[in-house]
Amino acid sequence: MSKRRLEDQLDELSQLREAGDDDALQTGVLKAIKGKNSIVAAKAAVIAGEMMMNGVADELVKMFERFCVNGVKNDPGCRAKVAAVGALYQLDMAEPEVYVKAARMRQMEPVWGGREDTATELRNVAALAMVRCHYGDVMNELAMLLADDEHVVRAGAAKAIGYRGLGDGEPLLRLAVLGAEEDVDVLSECMLSILQIGIEAGIDFVTGFIGDESRETHERAAIIALGQSRLESAFNVLREAYERTLDEETRGDLLTAMSMLRLDHVTDYLIGLVRYGDDITGEAVVRAMAIYHYDEKLKDRLLDAAREASVRQVIEMVFD
Known part of the structure; x- marks a missing residue:
């Protein structure tokens, strides 16, 4: 497809949305979802999700499956697959087979100096979708994602466990924190989810890393998680740590976290x-x-x- 033709199709979808004619918009969205161009289909799927077009859910499933075939060529960057699963998630559709397939997907694409997995966002959206549809084996799938090679997926899995909000997920999160994980974003998401699952026990666990000079990354992650929690009880922890800490960088992190409490x-x-x-x-x-x-x-x-x-x-x- 030429660049001009692509732009025309994207503009057409935008104009249909702005026109306010729901029937015409759904017709245009369906046409694009059924099409071969991943960029146009992705935009249509996003519109379907945002406009709560439940009537196109079956076509979104077919769209996802279609772009799974030879994905590097037909859907570079996984844009269409992410949009399809994201729309199904927004529409609150119970499509566990789609979500599990998406959660397990890898799409290695050539980049300068090697190859890159472009399905990380797809796995993260699928994690949330499995939780929302109450998929029976969700914790096993999230455990696999919590051990993913990509740190952004591990962080997404931790977030999904927190979104689920049930206590049976907390041991996995604690194990991740106490294990070999060293990425501050993953650690902070794990700690934040622990706080969301159980405030009192979570505060005790997360606070234990503040002042631990042997695990500086864990300390920083704990500070971030407490700030993001917006918990009243987090302020006392952060204030006390600030008032006894001499390290300027740590003091700056503590101030930022207190500010984040809002x-x-x-x-x-x-x-x-x-x-x-x-x-x-x-x-x-x-x-x-x-x-x-x-x-x-x-x-x-x-x-x-x-x-x-x-x-x-x-x-x-x-x-x-």
Whole structure:
């Protein structure tokens, strides 16, 4: 297909969506889903999921199967397969055979200097879909994904176990954390899911890694997970660790995690550090609150608290 023809088909789908004619849109989506071009089919599948087109679910299954055949040629990057499984997931369709096949799929494609597995996102979407449809053997499948060669898939498996929210998944997560895993993203997802499954026991487990100088990656992952948890009880842990820690990098991580909690009284505490702390502390706090760079009211509060010109300069830079 020529580039111009491809652009025309993609534009046609966009125009159908904007027109507001549901019947015409579904007809156009079905036509694209049944087509041979993976890019066009992928866009149509995304629309089907977002618009909750339950009537096209059977064709989405057929689309997935079709693009599994000679995938490197027919669906480079797994774009169509990801879109099909993602749409089925959004439509809350119980298609365990599709999801299991997707969760086990590898698609090695040539890249500069070797080959790359382009099915990682597909496996992650499938993990969530298996959980949502209550697939009976889901924990065995997630255990396999938790041992995947690709760190992004291991992190996705940990997230899916947390999404499932049942206690029988926690031992797998703890085993991953206590085992050979050294990727901070995977570790933090495992710890966050542990916190989601059981707050009290989870806090005790995750907190145990803070201050452990022999496992710096685990400590950083624990700090990230506590920040992402948005748990009230996480603040006390993070604050106490901050107040006893001397390492500047770790202190910066702890400030960022506290900022991520998005709790009003935590914001008050951080602003208090700007008001009463030295310039180094003030600048570190402001950088940790960069996730709120759009918040003019917070900027004004920080400017009001800042006593040092260097801190005010950082505020202006971060909240530009």
